[in-house]
Amino acid sequence: MSYTGWILLTASLVGISCGIIGVLLILRRMAMMADAISHTVLLGIVIAFMISESLQGTGMLIGAMLAGLLTTWIVQWFQSKGLQSDAAIGVVFTTLFSIGVILIATSVGNVHLDVNHALMGEISFVPWNLIDVPLVGEVPLAVVLLVTVTALVLMVILLFYKEWKITTFDPALAASFGIPVLVMHYLFMSMVSITTVAAFDAVGAIMVVAMLITPAASANLWTDRLWLMFVLSASFGMGSSILGYVIAIWLNTSISGSMAFATGLIFLFSYVFAPRYGRIAVLKKKRETI
Amino acid sequence: MNVLDVRRLSTAYQNKVVLDSLSFSVRKGTLTGIIGPNGAGKSTMLKTLLGLQPKLQGEVEFFGKKLETEKKRIGYVPQRGAVDWDFPTNVLDVVMMGLYGQIGWLRIPGKQHRQKAMEALDKVAMTDYATRQISQLSGGQQQRVFLARALVQQADLYFMDEPFAGVDAKTEQTIMSVLHELKEQGHTVLVVHHDLQTVPRYFDQVLLMNKKLIAHGPTEKVFTTDYLSKTYGGAIQWLEGGFNGRHPVKQ
Numbered sequence: 001m002s003y004t005g006w007i008l009l010t011a012s013l014v015g016i017s018c019g020i021i022g023v024l025l026i027l028r029r030m031a032m033m034a035d036a037i038s039h040t041v042l043l044g045i046v047i048a049f050m051i052s053e054s055l056q057g058t059g060m061l062i063g064a065m066l067a068g069l070l071t072t073w074i075v076q077w078f079q080s081k082g083l084q085s086d087a088a089i090g091v092v093f094t095t096l097f098s099i100g101v102i103l104i105a106t107s108v109g110n111v112h113l114d115v116n117h118a119l120m121g122e123i124s125f126v127p128w129n130l131i132d133v134p135l136v137g138e139v140p141l142a143v144v145l146l147v148t149v150t151a152l153v154l155m156v157i158l159l160f161y162k163e164w165k166i167t168t169f170d171p172a173l174a175a176s177f178g179i180p181v182l183v184m185h186y187l188f189m190s191m192v193s194i195t196t197v198a199a200f201d202a203v204g205a206i207m208v209v210a211m212l213i214t215p216a217a218s219a220n221l222w223t224d225r226l227w228l229m230f231v232l233s234a235s236f237g238m239g240s241s242i243l244g245y246v247i248a249i250w251l252n253t254s255i256s257g258s259m260a261f262a263t264g265l266i267f268l269f270s271y272v273f274a275p276r277y278g279r280i281a282v283l284k285k286k287r288e289t290i
Numbered sequence: 291m292n293v294l295d296v297r298r299l300s301t302a303y304q305n306k307v308v309l310d311s312l313s314f315s316v317r318k319g320t321l322t323g324i325i326g327p328n329g330a331g332k333s334t335m336l337k338t339l340l341g342l343q344p345k346l347q348g349e350v351e352f353f354g355k356k357l358e359t360e361k362k363r364i365g366y367v368p369q370r371g372a373v374d375w376d377f378p379t380n381v382l383d384v385v386m387m388g389l390y391g392q393i394g395w396l397r398i399p400g401k402q403h404r405q406k407a408m409e410a411l412d413k414v415a416m417t418d419y420a421t422r423q424i425s426q427l428s429g430g431q432q433q434r435v436f437l438a439r440a441l442v443q444q445a446d447l448y449f450m451d452e453p454f455a456g457v458d459a460k461t462e463q464t465i466m467s468v469l470h471e472l473k474e475q476g477h478t479v480l481v482v483h484h485d486l487q488t489v490p491r492y493f494d495q496v497l498l499m500n501k502k503l504i505a506h507g508p509t510e511k512v513f514t515t516d517y518l519s520k521t522y523g524g525a526i527q528w529l530e531g532g533f534n535g536r537h538p539v540k541q
Contacts, residue, residue: 027374082304159396160395161398162387162393163390163395165379165387166387168377169379170368170372170373170387172366172372173366173368173388173439176340176364176365177362178361178391179390179391223378224379224423224425225378225379228378229378
């Protein structure tokens with residue numbers, strides 16, 4: 001596949017996986033947790049690198065997952081002790097993230113992993129870091145990682161679709177049925193973590209938040225059906241990845257920045273023009289009732 | 291036969307005692323109103339009984355057994371405000387959620403589940419709204435959807451948290467007739483309730499509580515000015531005027 005082809009595929013996979021996860025983030029009102037985890041996975045990656053001396057797939061995924069779970073657990077612990085939830089999130093993730101930054105500078109330095117890369121990602125390097133996949137040939141590592149994670153996320157969402165629905169809509173009822181609400185919460189946070197880390201290489205920690213939240217927030221304005229919200233969110237994610245790439249080439253600017261910007265454009269469009277919940281529709285309805 | 295036995299149940303929230311050593315038993319086929327002032331721990335008691343909130347001490351038995359084995363026989367209707375009504379789903383789907391416990395893992399709801407949900411919607415006069423997005427419902431309609439969701443569970447014992455709060459007259463009537471039907475069929479229902487005036491009309495049993503259990507028994511014996519003033523402390527003064535100082539039930 002061509003250089004541009006790989007980049008577009010990578011970007012689309014980021015858009016799809018983040019778009020799917022984002023729906024549950026929005027509906028569970030956990031956008032801030034995504035922000036937190038997208039930063040603390042850095043610590044997981046750094047520690048995984050220090051142990052395994054490599055930036056290859058599995059170790060990084062496990063490291064990120066553990067960091068994500070650690071973040072979730074500490075935040076929840078603080079909340080249970082009475083600390084405000086947003087304060088708990090703010091304190092925990094900045095602290096864990098800064099430990100990651102310090103470790104990069106002091107212990108890992110000089111390798112492929114640097115702070116700038118971790119924050120912004122560099123999708124244009126993705127097609128050069130190839131590995132050999134049986135039957136398929138040479139494929140960029142990031143694509144292998146993203147395909148794996150997207151498939152995993154899709155599988156977990158589909159297998160437990162009704163459990164996700166009920167634990168999100170009415171956790172108390174779910175718990176009264178004996179559905180392990182807390183286990184599902186941690187499972188979800190693990191998925192957020194691995195999705196984040198898979199998207200890391202392409203768009204970096206900061207932009208991944210845009211990919212997680214904005215397409216889902218846009219989709220929420222277009223539909224009243226959960227499954228359709230998943231489909232729309234994934235499509236918006238993919239669409240903004242591609243649109244972002246086009247903008248970046250056109251203006252000769254940062255690809256990840258343009259992709260995040262494109263999610264914002266799609267959201268703005270949805271916010272104004274969505275059929276029932278868009279600004280125009282809302283104002284029209286208001287005028288009719290008056 | 292007792293469907294619920296509670297012994298010395300206590301719980302605390304951040305070092306403040308919310309429930310103080312409650313003990314009571316509920317007989318099969320009764321309709322009990324749980325009455326007490328704001329902050330008396332009524333909702334907390336339901337959640338603690340159902341294991342949704344940790345208890346400090348005490349024992350709870352459902353049908354003479356532990357909660358874990360009896361979950362399928364227990365239905366819970368949380369407060370209407372406990373969920374996000376902007377959630378992207380419709381009325382029928384919410385009612386079907388009541389069946390998720392029975393459907394079990396890795397299975398999707400089928401035709402027979404949809405049919406059960408439609409029957410329940412019929413009982414609460416909400417069939418016409420089956421495909422309506424839930425954010426477009428009035429408060430009373432939302433409450434009826436919640437009730438239908440509890441009905442599909444076909445539980446033996448129901449806990450309802452303030453089902454009458456802020457509903458219209460039609461909804462109030464529907465809920466009442468459903469509750470009485472449940473009772474006649476031998477189900478047991480416990481309802482957290484706020485409006486003192488309607489208590490004698492609605493419930494045959496009353497449980498008065500304010501962190502501690504004040505009184506529990508048949509409405510005519512327990513729902514008296516005496517016990518009520520014990521439950522509400524000084525705040526009961528208005529009742530004296532409202533009921534002309536007489537026994538509220540004899541009104």
